[in-house]
Amino acid sequence: MGTSKWQSPDVATIRRSDQIALWIIATAFIALAAYGLVRAAIRVVELSGSGPVAASLSLPDTPVPELAEGATASAIDVTVQNVDPGTRAFLIASEVFAGLGWAAFYVLVALFLIQVARRVAFARRMPALLMTAAFALLVGQGVSLQLGTAASAGISEQLGLGFATRIDPVTLIVLPVLLIAIAFVLGAGRRLQKDTEGLV
Secondary structure (H helix, E strand, C coil): CCCCCCCCCCCCCCCHHHHHHHHHHHHHHHHHHHHHHHHHHHHHHHHHCCCCEEEEEEEEEEECCCCCCCCEEEEEEEEECCCCHHHHHHHHHHHHHHHHHHHHHHHHHHHHHHHHHCCCCCCCCHHHHHHHHHHHHHHHHHHHHHHHHHHHHHHHHHHCCCCCCCCCHHHHHHHHHHHHHHHHHHHHHHHHHHHHHHHC
């Protein structure tokens, strides 16, 4: 009898306490996905109206002599009235891509943890699951960054401020690369498992 695409040919033992811990962590990831989607939806509703827009802007190091001699600021939180419709659209799209990217990441990682709890970590689809999670996060955050940068540039121009782009490398690069590396390790482990079975 063949194995399904989600089943491992060699079921390893796993302690009951480890299974429970994995299910709890997976549930937490799913809850984070739901929270992120709700938060993004609330933000989209706020931005869809005609009211003021709250935004955080990254600035080139700007002198702030009012605070202290030699003091500079690299970020500022502002609330802006009469935001340009195009800028508002960029902000909305940025929130949508960020929310969907994180939600897909959390759900796919939760599915991976559930499969591990079910003792099928070396199933055929597991590397693809992690790769999909990595690319979902990379695309979602990358597109969101571009759209958010365009929106921030528009708000900065409207306020007559300087503008700088700052990237969080952990979110944009480290997490996706880490997931891709784990996916390759799982794929290599599965191939090694098959080669070992062929020698028995």
